[in-house]
Amino acid sequence: MAVIREHQRVQLWILILAGVFHTFDQWRRTLLPFLQWHIKPQPTFYSIGVLNSVGHFATLFGTPFAAQLIDSNGCWESALILSLITAIHAIMVSEVTDFYIFGFLQCLLAANQLPLLFDTMIGQSVADDESDKMRAQLLMQLTIPQSIAYAAGPYFAIQVIFFFTSNLSASMIGASLSFFILTALIIYFVIPRNKFTRGPQHSYLPSITAYTEMLSNQNLRWSLLFLIFVAAPYACYEQVIRVALPVHHIFEPSSFLKLVSTIFK
Known part of the structure; x- marks a missing residue:
């Protein structure tokens, strides 16, 4: 115990x-x-x-x-x-x-x-x-x-x-x-x-050999392919949003004020 x-x-x-x-x-x-x-x-x-x-x-x-x-x-x-x-x-x-x-x-x-x-x-x-x-x-x-x-x-x-x-x-x-x-x-x-x-x-x-042996597994290859199709669009979307938001709030003071008021509600 x-x-x-x-x-x-x-x-x-x-x-x-x-x-x-x-x-x-x-x-x-x-x-x-x-x-x-x-x-x-x-x-x-x-x-x-x-x-x-x-x-x-x-x-x-x-x-x-x-x-x-x-x-x-x-x-x-x-x-x-x-x-x-x-x-x-x-x-x-x-x-x-x-x-x-x-x-x-x-x-x-x-x-x-x-x-x-x-x-x-x-x-x-x-x-x-x-x-x-x-x-x-x-x-x-x-x-x-x-x-x-x-x-x-x-x-x-x-x-x-x-x-x-x-x-x-x-x-x-x-x-x-x-x-x-x-x-x-x-x-x-x-x-x-x-x-x-x-x-x-x-x-x-x-060890390159160890990773080569892992990739020889068909199930693992399909899992990696699935992760690529899921993760790649999400990563792109996240990067665009994170870059666009600072620009929007820097050049639009009213938007920044809305952000602040939302956070402190």
Whole structure:
């Protein structure tokens, strides 16, 4: 019984950790489009799309390396490393105004792999005698803090701007530092290190052969194709909306006033 309670305690803190990250991520995504309009030379819709595409490609490219890092160093150390790089990226892009430096810093999003880490931690926190159904249920629970963060992140970002500082860079830096400090405290003092130690792998380079063998699975290929058809339109829609909203509210003060009045109702 004590072992079961310990597993449940760890799983609860992993969900809290996921909520902290997703809240910060939505906070960052809310402020980033406004910060991008401070870049020189003045970016166009197309150039902002290019910058965002570089970030998404870096995230995609970094996924196998993050997976290898988790296998080599374990979840405990990987969580600290990935969260630190993610926070550093958010702080640096909030201060940069040069277009090319901003694009280069987008490469740091290769470390934006904490959702992958949470999935792994949930899987490792489940006892060996528990069924795959239980593992699937716990993984689905990760969507709960993520859903809450979709509302909490933008809300906190707006509250900080209106009650503390109108400086977007200061808000981004505060969010980044809060995210890393909370993550480090939870990882260091709550998550048991002996449960998420180094894995059997000791190489930091992903195995191309392993991924080739995975792609030979027909079911996996169809799943990836389905994800592409679902995720690609959503990603495009999200980027267009996030870029268009700052322009609309910057050049239409009445629209900005409506946004504020809606938030504070």
